[in-house]
Amino acid sequence: xxxxxxxxxxxxxxxxxxxxxxxxxxxxxxxxxxxxxxxxxxxxxxxxxxxxxxxxxxxxxxxxxxxxxxxxxxxxxxxxxxxxxxxxxxxxxxxxxxxxxxxxxxxxxxxxxxxxxxxxxxxxxxxxxxxxxxxxxxxxxxxxxxxxxxxxxxxxxxxxxxxxxxxxxxxxxxxxxxxxxxxxxxxxxxxxxxxxxxxxxxxxxxxxxxxxxxxxxxxxxxxxxxxxxxxxxxxxxxxxxxxxxxxxxxxxxxxxxxxxxxxxxxxxxxxxxxxxxxxxxxxxxxxxxxxxxxxxxxxxxxxxxxxxxxxxxxxxxxxxxxxxxxxxxxxxxxxxxxxxxxxxxxxxxxxxxxxxxxxxxxxxxxxxxxxxxxxxxxxxxxxxxxxxxxxxxxxxxxxxxxxxxxxxxxxxxxxxxxxxxxxxxxxxxxxxxxxxxxxxxxxxxxxxxxxxxxxxxxxxxxxxxxxxxxxxxxxxxxxxxxxxxx
Amino acid sequence: xxxxxxxxxxxxxxxxxxxxxxxxxxxxxxxxxxxxxxxxxxxxxxxxxxxxxxxxxxxxxxxxxxxxxxxxxxxxxxxxxxxxxxxxxxxxxxxxxxxxxxxxxxxxxxxxxxxxxxxxxxxxxxxxxxxxxxxxxxxxxxxxxxxxxxxxxxxxxxxxxxxxxxxxxxxxxxxxxxxxxxxxxxxxxxxxxxxxxxxxxxxxxxxxxxxxxxxxxxxxxxxxxxxxxxxxxxxxxxxxxxxxxxxxxxxxxxxxxxxxxxxxxxxxxxxxxxxxxxxxxxxxxxxxxxxxxxxxxxxxxxxxxxxxxxxxxxxxxxxxxxxxxxxxxxxxxxxxxxxxxxxx
Ligand SMILES: Nc1ncnc2c1ncn2[C@@H]1O[C@H](COP(=O)(O)OP(=O)(O)OP(=O)(O)O)[C@@H](O)[C@H]1O
Ligand SMILES: [Mg+2]
Numbered sequence: 001x002x003x004x005x006x007x008x009x010x011x012x013x014x015x016x017x018x019x020x021x022x023x024x025x026x027x028x029x030x031x032x033x034x035x036x037x038x039x040x041x042x043x044x045x046x047x048x049x050x051x052x053x054x055x056x057x058x059x060x061x062x063x064x065x066x067x068x069x070x071x072x073x074x075x076x077x078x079x080x081x082x083x084x085x086x087x088x089x090x091x092x093x094x095x096x097x098x099x100x101x102x103x104x105x106x107x108x109x110x111x112x113x114x115x116x117x118x119x120x121x122x123x124x125x126x127x128x129x130x131x132x133x134x135x136x137x138x139x140x141x142x143x144x145x146x147x148x149x150x151x152x153x154x155x156x157x158x159x160x161x162x163x164x165x166x167x168x169x170x171x172x173x174x175x176x177x178x179x180x181x182x183x184x185x186x187x188x189x190x191x192x193x194x195x196x197x198x199x200x201x202x203x204x205x206x207x208x209x210x211x212x213x214x215x216x217x218x219x220x221x222x223x224x225x226x227x228x229x230x231x232x233x234x235x236x237x238x239x240x241x242x243x244x245x246x247x248x249x250x251x252x253x254x255x256x257x258x259x260x261x262x263x264x265x266x267x268x269x270x271x272x273x274x275x276x277x278x279x280x281x282x283x284x285x286x287x288x289x290x291x292x293x294x295x296x297x298x299x300x301x302x303x304x305x306x307x308x309x310x311x312x313x314x315x316x317x318x319x320x321x322x323x324x325x326x327x328x329x330x331x332x333x334x335x336x337x338x339x340x341x342x343x344x345x346x347x348x349x350x351x352x353x354x355x356x357x358x359x360x361x362x363x364x365x366x367x368x369x370x371x372x373x374x375x376x377x378x379x380x381x382x383x384x385x386x387x388x389x390x391x392x393x394x395x396x397x398x399x400x401x402x403x404x405x406x407x408x409x410x411x412x413x414x415x416x417x418x419x420x421x422x423x424x425x426x427x428x429x430x431x432x433x434x435x436x437x438x439x440x441x442x443x444x445x446x447x448x449x450x451x452x453x454x455x456x457x458x459x460x461x462x463x464x465x466x467x468x469x470x471x472x473x474x475x476x477x478x479x480x481x482x483x484x485x486x
Numbered sequence: 487x488x489x490x491x492x493x494x495x496x497x498x499x500x501x502x503x504x505x506x507x508x509x510x511x512x513x514x515x516x517x518x519x520x521x522x523x524x525x526x527x528x529x530x531x532x533x534x535x536x537x538x539x540x541x542x543x544x545x546x547x548x549x550x551x552x553x554x555x556x557x558x559x560x561x562x563x564x565x566x567x568x569x570x571x572x573x574x575x576x577x578x579x580x581x582x583x584x585x586x587x588x589x590x591x592x593x594x595x596x597x598x599x600x601x602x603x604x605x606x607x608x609x610x611x612x613x614x615x616x617x618x619x620x621x622x623x624x625x626x627x628x629x630x631x632x633x634x635x636x637x638x639x640x641x642x643x644x645x646x647x648x649x650x651x652x653x654x655x656x657x658x659x660x661x662x663x664x665x666x667x668x669x670x671x672x673x674x675x676x677x678x679x680x681x682x683x684x685x686x687x688x689x690x691x692x693x694x695x696x697x698x699x700x701x702x703x704x705x706x707x708x709x710x711x712x713x714x715x716x717x718x719x720x721x722x723x724x725x726x727x728x729x730x731x732x733x734x735x736x737x738x739x740x741x742x743x744x745x746x747x748x749x750x751x752x753x754x755x756x757x758x759x760x761x762x763x764x765x766x767x768x769x770x771x772x773x774x775x776x777x778x779x780x781x782x783x784x785x786x787x788x789x790x791x792x793x794x795x796x797x798x799x800x801x802x803x804x805x806x807x808x809x810x811x812x813x814x815x816x817x818x819x820x821x822x823x824x825x826x827x828x829x830x
Binding site: 096097098099100102103104106107111113114115116125126127151152153182 | 591592593612613680803805806807808809810813814815816819
């Protein structure tokens with residue numbers, strides 16, 4: 001009784017949460033986001049990696065562009081300064097010979113168009129007369145760089161000034177060197193492409209590492225789940241494991257729950273036993289008293305009344321017993337507690353138990369068994385066989401034989417119980433298995449109508465079947481119990 | 487180089503010919519039209535003589551027979567002026583790299599991109615605008631007759647020494663470009679002057695020998711052939727070699743110290759009316775320029791630069807450095823110095 005009752009809630013404990021979590025996850029998020037902590041963690045880490053990769057790509061791209069621009073500015077400044085350095089005056093005239101290097105160095109960045117202008121405040125000495133710069137350096141030696149639109153394109157222009165003597169007067173001369181920006185664009189684009197490739201690589205690596213990290217950090221959780229899942233159905237001991245700090249509350253809660261569950265199971269077991277006693281004991285007393293009264297009664301009328309009373313008490317007692325058995329079977333059937341057993345031994349226990357009753361009616365058992373190992377719940381199987389054999393004895397007249405056979409039928413064990421009694425008659429046979437259903441042929445035989453129900457439920461729990469059929473040559477009843485072997 | 491095949495002469499649909507050099511004021515020195523099978527005609531303006539370009543036309547016609555070619559010959563300065571003023575030519579081909587570069591730099595060239603342009607080495611291309619298809623050295627051509635019995639100078643030092651010791655033989659018998667007139671001559675002179683100070687020593691010496699100045703390579707070669715000149719300095723090598731192949735009075739001096747190598751360049755002007763056709767012709771020209779064998783064509787391929795005549799300085803660099811010598815002040819300064827040396 002204790003084992004039977006204990007088995008159910010434990011099994012629930014193990015199975016239900018998993019199923020419930022999956023269902024909740026499916027309902028909660030359309031992306032399967034909360035379905036698995038591992039996936040959720042991986043996706044989150046991948047998201048973070050993607051953001052970081054994107055940010056680093058953008059930063060490298062802008063740095064690269066800035067660096068390329070600074071390089072161009074430097075080259076333009078050097079060019080303008082070298083032209084300014086070549087300025088001189090000769091016999092009172094301003095003299096300039098553009099240094100070859102000032103232009104050749106502009107090749108450094110890329111193949112860009114080049115424009116230049118050397119001018120005084122009101123006169124262009126040489127170069128592109130329409131190259132106007134937005135501002136001039138305030139001091140000599142300072143270089144001013146600007147981005148301006150010139151001849152339908154964007155150019156970067158560096159400007160320096162230098163004072164040169166013209167006659168006796170110092171003249172301020174401005175030197176501007178401008179260049180288009182395609183070289184800078186190309187360098188920046190090339191670096192940006194490399195950075196993009198690197199970022200993608202970084203993202204993939206980080207995602208892989210994130211996945212591994214998520215798996216690794218979830219391992220203790222999986223280990224605990226497995227440890228609990230591996231437990232036997234009645235094992236309600238607290239889970240003793242080294243768990244990471246984050247899992248300690250969960251583990252503590254789980255252990256508290258199991259403890260409460262164990263207590264509640266023990267209470268209901270006690271209650272059922274208690275109830276059986278409470279019903280049966282007074283009934284036994286009533287029956288004994290009625291029996292005594294029957295012996296001392298003289299009036300036939302009183303005797304008949306007392307016999308009806310005894311019969312009613314028997315029916316009640318039988319009903320109470322069968323109800324308790326049914327409840328027990330229900331418990332145990334819900335989560336089957338399978339163990340190795342020999343079906344032949346189970347049958348032998350039942351025939352031994354019913355032998356006295358049969359003897360009283362001069363009914364002989366003809367038992368033919370083979371060793372039949374299988375996995376199952378012996379108590380359930382015993383209940384099933386007992387109820388069927390009980391019927392055979394109960395519904396057979398005296399001096400008949402009840403045959404019990406156990407044999408192998410393919411991948412199953414088959415128990416056949418035949419009697420030479422009244423048989424099932426015209427009753428709709430499958431309905432006899434229903435609860436509280438009794439046949440029309442029972443006459444005065446005491447019963448509750450639960451016997452076949454109990455047998456059927458016990459067999460079903462093992463994946464077996466119960467078949468009712470007329471006996472050979474239409475005499476008696478034949479009940480077949482089939483159970484899958486091993 | 488005016489000796490065109492009689493057969494080719496017949497194909498000519500139009501010939502606005504004037505004797506080259508005589509009519510400098512006129513825009514075109516020469517013109518010829520090769521009709522195509524289709525309606526379209528690509529207008530080409532070039533500094534190369536018709537005979538030099540005719541073999542190119544045959545090869546272009548093999549690729550694109552539908553395109554006719556209207557070929558106009560002009561001096562590099564005229565070509566520069568025409569394009570700068572927006573004349574509608576579909577293709578501009580010139581040996582004056584600096585002037586070509588300036589046009590491209592100033593936005594007068596149209597970008598062109600194709601498999602042929604992508605196949606060019608980096609030094610033979612500037613952006614998607616300007617493309618080189620020949621590498622032609624400047625050479626010294628001598629008259630065999632006037633050099634009879636003399637050792638050939640191996641480098642410019644030898645040449646200077648020779649001219650110094652035998653002034654009589656070289657007086658009024660040395661010719662070179664008049665850099666004031668000739669864009670190519672100016673390019674050769676400025677590049678050589680930048681690379682080596684030998685140039686000025688040579689110039690001073692030539693000036694002292696009463697140098698003869700010319701507008702064009704062809705005439706210099708003519709005069710060396712006739713014996714009027716003993717030596718022509720900085721002649722276009724491609725012209726000289728083509729001429730020597732059929733004239734044994736001429737010889738090229740193998741000066742081993744250095745050589746100035748010019749790249750003949752082409753671009754599609756922004757004002758082109760048929761840029762697609764121009765692109766096709768340009769691609770065909772570039773493919774000819776990238777041929778492996780320096781075969782019978784009068785203009786040597788780009789690959790000649792990597793050949794045995796490879797030079798100390800490599801070809802003149804296509805880049806903003808070319809703008810320096812075009813600068814008005816620089817040009818004035820250079821011409822002043824050049825005149826001082828040459829016209830003593
Ligand atoms: N061996 C049999 N021979 C004839 N009828 C039978 C036999 N076994 C069962 N029955 C019929 O099937 C009915 C249902 O049987 P079941 O064992 O479920 O109830 P019961 O025997 O009446 O009551 P109990 O719960 O006390 O066993 C019986 O009432 C009887 O009519
Ligand atoms: Mg029964």
